[in-house]
Amino acid sequence: MQYWSQTYIPTLKESPAEAEIESHKLLLRAGLVRRIGGGLYAYLPLGKRTLDKVAQICREEMNAAGAIELLMPAVLPADQWKAGPRWNAVREVMYEVSSASAQAKESEDGPQYVLGPTHEEIITPLIGSEISSYRDMGKTFYQIQTKFRNEIRPRYGLMRAREFIMKDGYSFDLDDENAEETYRRMAQAYEKFFARCGLNFISVEADTGIMGGSFSHEYMVPAEVGDDDVVYCEESGYAANVEKATSGLPPSDFQDAAPAAELEEFETPGAVTIAALAKEPYGIQAEDQFKTLIYIGDGKPFALVLRGCDELEEAKLGALGYELVRPATPSEIEPLMGARPGSLGLVKGTIAQRDKLDGIYADETIRLVGNGVTGANKDGYHMRNVNVERDLDIDSFGDFRRVKAGEPCPNSGKPLKIARAIEVGHIFKLGTKFSENDSWGAKYHDANKETKPAVMGCYGIGVSRTLQAIIEQSRDDFGIVWPWNVAPYHVVVTVLDPDMDEAMELAGRIAEAVETEGADTLIDDRDERPGVKFKDADLIGIPLRITIGGRGLKEGIVEMKWRDSKDVAKIPIEKVESVVTSKIQNRSSG
RNA sequence: CGGGGCGUAGCUUAGCCUGGUAGAGCGCCUGGUUUGGGACCAGGAGGUCGUUGGUUCGAAUCCAAUCGCCCCGACCA
Structure with a gap:
């Protein structure tokens, strides 16, 4: 038992100006946390108690699922990251650590140490060097630890902080079958954990992002203030992050719209947007236009084409296999295509330097466009009666568009809904992306004396974010309404x-x-x-x-x-x- | 990094436009009256007005730079 007068619970009548959303205001008003710097928070006694409750429930469910707790350092040798597959992709969110004496050397060779944003690069060689027999496979390790990510824009208190508490787990299995069994077991543990925290949540199919791997699921808490959009269908139970979601558009048996008219160029002075062409005097609906985008993947330009009415879902570019992808700048585009953005097109023979394009990718749904309009790669000109197979110079088709609410569910055909949500957990079946590395991977000898890479999975829970998600979901006009299990x-x-x-x-x-x-x-x-x-x-x-x-x-x-x-x-x-x-x-x- | 907003006491803020040397509420301290949903009275402490530079006889106020914070976007393992 604790006497109020003996502890420290500095409640506030008014919300500090730094807080915008209710859960953040309540974290401050109820005396749980105080801001130390941008995205950096101190847990006061009441906040610490609650954080410990959440962490302990997480620990119990991990243990119950057979996972084993360990603790790795937060300060990590940069060399170990450099040897891994994603140093370049991950570097900009990493904090670099240097000792005063080492700074001169580091300015030439990069940092000597980094603060851990996650630990695949550390645990894989650790376990790889410890385990060499198939008899020791089938282990899942986890830790509950402070992680560091230099968020471009920290916000909403603990929701997206530069320093946060995470439960990260890593599994090592013999083969795909065992790895998928582990994945299912962890998924069940996640369900139990979030349920015990008193959260309403859903699990959704997710993009694997920079992590890679074969598939993944996110655990989402529906909330207006969430950073993610979840696409779902109540009818079929389909649920996916918008980054991953597909819709029943186009229908699976669709055919290209038939070419009906002669390709021709026409003048469009000053019309450089989809919206401008949709207005008079042109009156071309966005659905009947082709949207042409130029991106740079690992230094090489490539082109994308979508319907004018669709938005590119950048996460889906991950399927193209580039490590770093960014939009091309106008000065990169003009010599390549022969025109500035707004007059770009992918009609055969009109691209200034077609051989410089590493690829031309098209969203499947452009097949729905017949006699469409696209840029002529000549400023002030577009082309009409453009047809996909006949006219466009496409290397391959794929799913690149962002699903919109109301489109048919890929399973049931019923209209899809979209809701905002907070991502509180993410599990990945990684496969052998990390373990197969020859010099530092995690390999084992099987019963036939063959060397094989462990099939890995990784499993994250944002413990501090979960704490705030609980508040966001469990409150009223008077304050927090703690679910029993996590109440301080x-x-x-x-x-x-x-x-x-x-x-x-x-x-x-x-x-x-x-x-x-x-x-x-x-x-x-x-x-x-x-x-x-x-x-x-x-x-x-x-x-x-x-x-x-x-x-x-x-x-x-x-x-x-x-x-x-x-x-x-x-x-x-x-x-x-x-x-x-x-x-x-x-x-x-x- | 682009766009916008804001920095005045521990918290919320007025004053800034139109320059004359800072005021309130909450909180805190003292005394008293109170005591079932954020009491009242009296007294008190607490502010280099984010920082630096400039304009001016004089700057919280005008100008510039800079730092920090918040929001939108981009980004987000």
Whole structure:
């Protein structure tokens, strides 16, 4: 048990200006965290307690799923990253660490150390050097640790911070089959973990991004303030991150629209946007236009074509196999194509330097366009009656467009919905991307003495982000409404007259009884007015409040109120210990 | 990195446009009256007005630079 006067819970009546969203305001107002710098937070005692609760539940579920906890350093040798497959891609989000004496050397060779943003590059050679027999395969290791990522724009408090707490796990299996079994087991552990945190969440198909690997799922908490868009269908259960989502457009049996008219060039002075061509005097619907985009992949330009009405989903460019991809600049585009952006097209024979293009990729849905319009690679000119097979110079087709709400679900055909969500977990089946490396990978000898790479998976949970996601989802006008399992204290005994020995003794007895049930108790013994105590108890969101007041004592009762209910129960003092403990048993088991 | 906004006491902010040397509420300290949903009275402490430079007799106020924070975008393992 803890006396309020002995701990430190600095609640605020007003929200500091730094906070924009409700969960961030409540983190500050309830005295859980304070900002130290941009994207950097100190956990005050109440925040630390809650963070520990979330981490402990995570630990329990990982252990229950057979994972083994370890702890790796946060300061990592840069050489180990440089030897890995994604140094260049990941470097810009990494903090570099240098000692004063090493700085001169580092300026030439890059940093000597980095702060760990994740640990594949560390655990793979670690386990690789430890394990060499197939008998030792089938292990999953995890740690709960501070991670560092130089977010371009930290925001929303703990939601996207430069330093955050993460549970990262890594599995090493004999083969694909075993790896997929591990993946399923971790997925189940994730479901249990988020459920125990009291979260409403969904798992969605996700893009593997820079991590690579064969497939992945994200755990998403629906919330307006989320950073991700989730595409879903209630009918079929289909759910995917918009980066990954596909729709039933185009239909699987569709055919190219038939060419019907002669290709011709026409003047379009000043019209350099899809919208401009859609207006008079041209009146060409966006659906009937081709959108041509030039990107640079690992230094090599390539072209993309989509329907004018569609947006490129950049994450889908990952399928093209480049390590670093960025949009080309106008000065790169003009000599290549022969025109500035706005007049670009991919009609055969019109591209100034076709041989410089590393590839021309088309979204499948452009096949729906017949007699379309595209740029002529000549400023101020477009071409009409453009047809896909006949006229466009395409190397391959793929899925590059971003799905829009209302499009048919790929499984059920019903309209897809889109919702904002917070990503709180992400699991990947990695395959052998890391383990197969000859010099530092993780390989084992099988029963036939053959050397094989371990089939890996990796599993992340944003522990500190989960904490804030819980608040975002579990609050009301008065403050946080903690789910039982993650509440910093389960019960607050609000003593309205702490000067009365009788009241304080009763509070102590109740707290002792409650703690034997495993419930953490906070006794509000402060010399404050009742209103202040009630407001603070609501703000910090303790699930159960027992109020002891002089008035009630005269009647021989105390009051019991759940944070998520308006009802106040009056309980005779002689029964209070048994009543409260039985209520707690119900709540903590349910 | 591009666009926008904001930096005045621990927190929320007024004052800035139209220059004359800083005010309020909350919080904090002292005393008193209060005591079941953020009390009241009296007194008090606390601010190099983000920083630096410039204009001016005089700068929180005007100008410039810089730093920091917030929002939108880009980015996001």
